[in-house]
Amino acid sequence: MIDIEVKEGSAEIEVAEGVFFNPKMKCLRDISVAFLNAIGSKGNSLIDCTSATGIRGIRYFKEAGISGLTLLDTNEKAAKNTLKNLKKNRIKAVSLNIDLEKFAAGSEQKFNIIDLDPFGSPAPYVRDILKISEDGTIVMLTATDTAVLCGAHSKACVKQYASAPMHNHLCKEAGIRILISYFMRKASEFNFGTELLISISDMHYMRLFLRLRKGAQKAYDSMMQTGFGAYCNSCFSFSCMPGIAPAISSVCHACGSKTKLFGPIFLGKLNDKALAGKMLKEMDESGCGYKTISAVCKELDTPFFYHLPTLTRKLKTSSVPFHKVSEILEEKGFICTRTAFNESGIKTDAPIAELLSAISKAKELR
Numbered sequence: 001m002i003d004i005e006v007k008e009g010s011a012e013i014e015v016a017e018g019v020f021f022n023p024k025m026k027c028l029r030d031i032s033v034a035f036l037n038a039i040g041s042k043g044n045s046l047i048d049c050t051s052a053t054g055i056r057g058i059r060y061f062k063e064a065g066i067s068g069l070t071l072l073d074t075n076e077k078a079a080k081n082t083l084k085n086l087k088k089n090r091i092k093a094v095s096l097n098i099d100l101e102k103f104a105a106g107s108e109q110k111f112n113i114i115d116l117d118p119f120g121s122p123a124p125y126v127r128d129i130l131k132i133s134e135d136g137t138i139v140m141l142t143a144t145d146t147a148v149l150c151g152a153h154s155k156a157c158v159k160q161y162a163s164a165p166m167h168n169h170l171c172k173e174a175g176i177r178i179l180i181s182y183f184m185r186k187a188s189e190f191n192f193g194t195e196l197l198i199s200i201s202d203m204h205y206m207r208l209f210l211r212l213r214k215g216a217q218k219a220y221d222s223m224m225q226t227g228f229g230a231y232c233n234s235c236f237s238f239s240c241m242p243g244i245a246p247a248i249s250s251v252c253h254a255c256g257s258k259t260k261l262f263g264p265i266f267l268g269k270l271n272d273k274a275l276a277g278k279m280l281k282e283m284d285e286s287g288c289g290y291k292t293i294s295a296v297c298k299e300l301d302t303p304f305f306y307h308l309p310t311l312t313r314k315l316k317t318s319s320v321p322f323h324k325v326s327e328i329l330e331e332k333g334f335i336c337t338r339t340a341f342n343e344s345g346i347k348t349d350a351p352i353a354e355l356l357s358a359i360s361k362a363k364e365l366r
């Protein structure tokens with residue numbers, strides 16, 4: 001069987017039969033390279049815990065100046081394929097056919113940067129990557145169990161992430177906030193605080209870019225950025241309750257109906273916009289990754305959003321364009337942006353009553 005030859009970025013690789021390679025994830029690999037260049041990772045050590053063909057490590061080495069590169073894969077064919085590709089790209093690196101859990105249990109080495117891109121959930125591997133982390137370690141991790149995080153299998157979410165998900169238009173944002181809070185809780189057990197740098201939810205994946213900070217106070221501060229959310233199925237507003245044991249009300253603050261509670265979730269900012277801006281400078285404007293990071297730069301930082309079609313249905317009216325509603329709210333001094341989590345969503349600091357009135361006014365002006 002002939003291996004498939006692939007050129008991606010500066011890497012030239014062969015994909016052996018039985019080894020995972022998804023060309024559609026080029027976009028996310030481009031974003032990861034831009035991230036490493038934006039934070040200035042030249043000369044740092046990096047471990048790709050789930051290398052498959054080795055494409056990530058090879059690109060990080062060639063395009064972001066990584067020096068000490070280690071690649072792991074539990075699949076023998078993948079580890080062999082990685083070795084072959086390292087040779088093809090003339091890169092000296094450590095490539096091991098080993099399970100991450102076993103490697104982390106026996107490793108004395110700590111890494112500056114860790115990439116984790118497993119099949120499905122990263123949850124079973126988080127403790128392993130924390131074992132090979134130190135103060136300042138950058139973690140890039142992918143989750144593809146989005147159906148679980150987005151509440152299609154809510155019992156699985158409770159089991160895997162110890163969190164109650166949402167299963168409506170808020171599900172993707174709630175899902176990524178569940179993933180972040182899960183990571184923070186595990187990091188805290190290892191006495192690490194977590195700085196969230198960039199978070200992306202796109203296609204079938206979620207990806208987090210984080211920095212670990214050693215120290216009890218830092219771990220405590222991260223934990224205090226988590227909390228719970230409440231969603232009202234009657235008036236469609238939402239609220240957030242920060243803290244580990246906050247006073248949780250299941251009564252909607254806007255209409256008095258019973259709300260649905262979800263969480264624990266992360267309640268802080270999902271992106272460091274200055275860093276996202278630096279990433280854009282590292283990227284090709286015509287690439288799909290550019291679009292993803294531009295959207296991140298434009299989005300309001302507050303948690304959650306309203307869904308225009310749900311609100312127009314409530315008002316028993318036809319659809320209304322985003323720009324008309326946002327113009328009316330902005331004239332009143334409110335901030336409105338789109339959200340990367342839902343193309344019909346509106347993120348705003350306006351209360352629900354103001355938003356409903358802006359929708360009605362937008363309809364009158366037509």
Ligand SMILES: C[S@@+](CC[C@H](N)C(=O)[O-])C[C@H]1O[C@@H](n2cnc3c(N)ncnc32)[C@H](O)[C@@H]1O
Pocket residue numbers: 020021022025029049050051052053055056072073074075078098099100101117118119
């Ligand atoms: C989704 S693929 C990685 C794709 C790769 N990052 C890329 O961009 O092409 C997941 C890889 O993780 C490997 N893997 C799964 N469980 C593992 C474990 N416990 N330790 C190390 N590797 C593992 C699989 O064999 C597979 O090659």
